[in-house]
Amino acid sequence: MSVLQRDPQDQVRVLDEDGAVVGEVPDIDDETLVEMYRNMRLARHFDTRAVSLQRQGRMGTYPPLSGQEGAQIGSAIALEEDDWMVPSYREHGAALIRGLPLKQTLLYWMGHEKGNKMPEDANILPPAVPIASQIPHATGAAWALKLQGKTDKGVLCYFGDGATSEGDFHEALNFAGVFDTPNIFFCNNNQWAISVPRERQTASETIAQKATAYGLDGIQVDGMDPLAVYSVTKAALDKAKNPDEGELRPTLIEAVQYRFGAHTTADDPTVYRDDEEVERWKAKDPIPRLETFLRETGRLDDEKIDDIESDIEATVADAIEAAESDPRPDPSEMFEYAYAEQTPEIRAQREEFEALREKVGDEGFLRE
Amino acid sequence: MSAQNLTIVQAVRDGLYTEMNLDDEVLVMGEDVGKNGGVFRATEGLWDEFGDDRVIDTPLAESGIVGTAVGMAAMGLKPVPEIQFSGFMYPGYDQIISHMSRYRTRTRGRYTLPMVLRAPYGGGIRAPESHSESKEMFYAHEAGLKVVIPSTPYDTKGLLISAIRDPDPVIFMEPKLIYRAFRGEVPEEDYTVPIGEAAVRREGTDVSVFTYGAMTRPTLEAVENLEEEGIDAEVVDIRTISPMDRETVVESFKKTGRAVVVHEAPKNGGLGAEITATIQEEALLYQEAPVKRVAGYDVPYPLYALEDYYLPSVARVEEGIREAVNF
Ligand SMILES: Cc1ncc(C[n+]2csc(CCOP(=O)(O)OP(=O)(O)O)c2C)c(N)n1
Numbered sequence: 175m176s177v178l179q180r181d182p183q184d185q186v187r188v189l190d191e192d193g194a195v196v197g198e199v200p201d202i203d204d205e206t207l208v209e210m211y212r213n214m215r216l217a218r219h220f221d222t223r224a225v226s227l228q229r230q231g232r233m234g235t236y237p238p239l240s241g242q243e244g245a246q247i248g249s250a251i252a253l254e255e256d257d258w259m260v261p262s263y264r265e266h267g268a269a270l271i272r273g274l275p276l277k278q279t280l281l282y283w284m285g286h287e288k289g290n291k292m293p294e295d296a297n298i299l300p301p302a303v304p305i306a307s308q309i310p311h312a313t314g315a316a317w318a319l320k321l322q323g324k325t326d327k328g329v330l331c332y333f334g335d336g337a338t339s340e341g342d343f344h345e346a347l348n349f350a351g352v353f354d355t356p357n358i359f360f361c362n363n364n365q366w367a368i369s370v371p372r373e374r375q376t377a378s379e380t381i382a383q384k385a386t387a388y389g390l391d392g393i394q395v396d397g398m399d400p401l402a403v404y405s406v407t408k409a410a411l412d413k414a415k416n417p418d419e420g421e422l423r424p425t426l427i428e429a430v431q432y433r434f435g436a437h438t439t440a441d442d443p444t445v446y447r448d449d450e451e452v453e454r455w456k457a458k459d460p461i462p463r464l465e466t467f468l469r470e471t472g473r474l475d476d477e478k479i480d481d482i483e484s485d486i487e488a489t490v491a492d493a494i495e496a497a498e499s500d501p502r503p504d505p506s507e508m509f510e511y512a513y514a515e516q517t518p519e520i521r522a523q524r525e526e527f528e529a530l531r532e533k534v535g536d537e538g539f540l541r542e
Numbered sequence: 543m544s545a546q547n548l549t550i551v552q553a554v555r556d557g558l559y560t561e562m563n564l565d566d567e568v569l570v571m572g573e574d575v576g577k578n579g580g581v582f583r584a585t586e587g588l589w590d591e592f593g594d595d596r597v598i599d600t601p602l603a604e605s606g607i608v609g610t611a612v613g614m615a616a617m618g619l620k621p622v623p624e625i626q627f628s629g630f631m632y633p634g635y636d637q638i639i640s641h642m643s644r645y646r647t648r649t650r651g652r653y654t655l656p657m658v659l660r661a662p663y664g665g666g667i668r669a670p671e672s673h674s675e676s677k678e679m680f681y682a683h684e685a686g687l688k689v690v691i692p693s694t695p696y697d698t699k700g701l702l703i704s705a706i707r708d709p710d711p712v713i714f715m716e717p718k719l720i721y722r723a724f725r726g727e728v729p730e731e732d733y734t735v736p737i738g739e740a741a742v743r744r745e746g747t748d749v750s751v752f753t754y755g756a757m758t759r760p761t762l763e764a765v766e767n768l769e770e771e772g773i774d775a776e777v778v779d780i781r782t783i784s785p786m787d788r789e790t791v792v793e794s795f796k797k798t799g800r801a802v803v804v805h806e807a808p809k810n811g812g813l814g815a816e817i818t819a820t821i822q823e824e825a826l827l828y829q830e831a832p833v834k835r836v837a838g839y840d841v842p843y844p845l846y847a848l849e850d851y852y853l854p855s856v857a858r859v860e861e862g863i864r865e866a867v868n869f
Contacts, residue, residue, distance in 0.1 A: 235668070304629070367573070
């Protein structure tokens, strides 16, 4: 029986908090397992560095992900190369797996438009800041694949628990059910939407159960257990591409987890949540959990971990160096992309802008 | 009256606090407005003071926030919903345009909506994508709404209290660039600043510069700089962009014969166009030079690495004024 065939309340788990096996270990080769671990460590290290760059004034507001590595990496690794990913604004780790270089992610949060340009060969849509607004895009993208006869591809869409309150979430799931599109809706339920707890978003017992209203499968998974996340995502993806007779393609996954840090670097969580809660969740940290499992099954040892550690440090340092030494964007770029062909107005405004810049210099624009 | 020295965001809080104390029917609702006190701290301490039923953390749903406020207002409450950033008003836009603006008309006066929809707006704070737009004209274009944009702490409190007491729905847009940029005297008591009246911030005879919100400061700075060049400019802070105080605009223009409009909203269809048309309609024969618009460009608001180039700067305003004067 598929892992998806269970009650929405029955949370899928593979590893317990100490990394001991309590469920069915998914069929993943050793290399991928170690890769999963490496990427989770990479995402964590990237995150730590990004927060510190913001603190040093080298980057703007940034949304941290620490605590969510299991959900991000575990799910993204389950995708095949041809599948698509539709992120919110916090999926730096998952985006990396999909082929978005860390440098791009840094540039984006450093306020450079260039960071929004996804590599041609990466099947990923740009980050979406307005909450839940990307979920209908994911339905549309999956619908397009189906209409184009490409049912060997699926679309994985990420959003938070807060997003499930928006109309867009409900409209997207409803369409997905009606048009039977190959979607995986992946809710990162990190318990908080800035200061508002999950109980203030919905009176339903789980988020997973909302799927029922749209005729979809809904499943809850321990979002800090990367193997469990991998399992359910893989199963949902298989079903999206090859549903059984009478089975609908789309699935809603609720990955129960916690974001250790602030909502963004502009936020102060001490105003609304207690340390005790944070500590309780830190005990479920996905990284040591997977590490224990990999060590105990002989896939990882001190030496390999040292290698991984120095490798990820160098990778992140290089990305930061590359982002910071990237040439500053040319201000005229502003006018470049609003239309395929510049309208007469925009051409005139661009000329006026360039003439003025010539005259007053950059000092005439830059504020302190 | 005893006065305090407050920033604009503190004046918002003070206005809400003052009016909530005076009128039990006033309540505040929105995302993170309760325990967190708002992401900009505009509702700080109100939850402790007035409790869960008057300072309400809602689910993350702008259509729900605006729509339920419409229902509350129809029943006689005075909700003051907050939209966290004006860039996130669009999920609630349907409710704003389809209902909030039209209730009185549709019901032939049987129902009205005494509600105030507040939102920080505008750029210049190095915020992420979708956090810096200046889309006030979406609402100014909609009959049945009043659209207020303060630029000083004193006006903020006085206009907000007027808005809450107004029987009609008001969109209250707060220029977040100057939320904390400076302080000003704000009386502790309740007082009002009338909606629909512009303020002449500086008198002058050579040219009228019309502006509002966060652009008032660079405009005043530019005008000061131009004094040395012998240009004596008048600065009019529009304050209520709908209904706009046409009388003050026309009066000022008749005095100077030249006009510059400064706003960060895109030029196309911005308030500058409305001011220019008003001048054409009502003071054509006084006109000495084309009206100059110094505005945001007609491109999507850039990520913050380039936002300084997008927003009207002091130098840009100066150039605009010189052009109008030297025509
Ligand atoms: C439509 C909209 N409304 C409000 C916001 C402001 N905002 C940004 S993130 C956030 C909370 C999001 O919570 P959740 O969906 O749970 O995702 P998380 O950030 O916790 O991963 C809010 C209110 C926004 N970005 N978009």
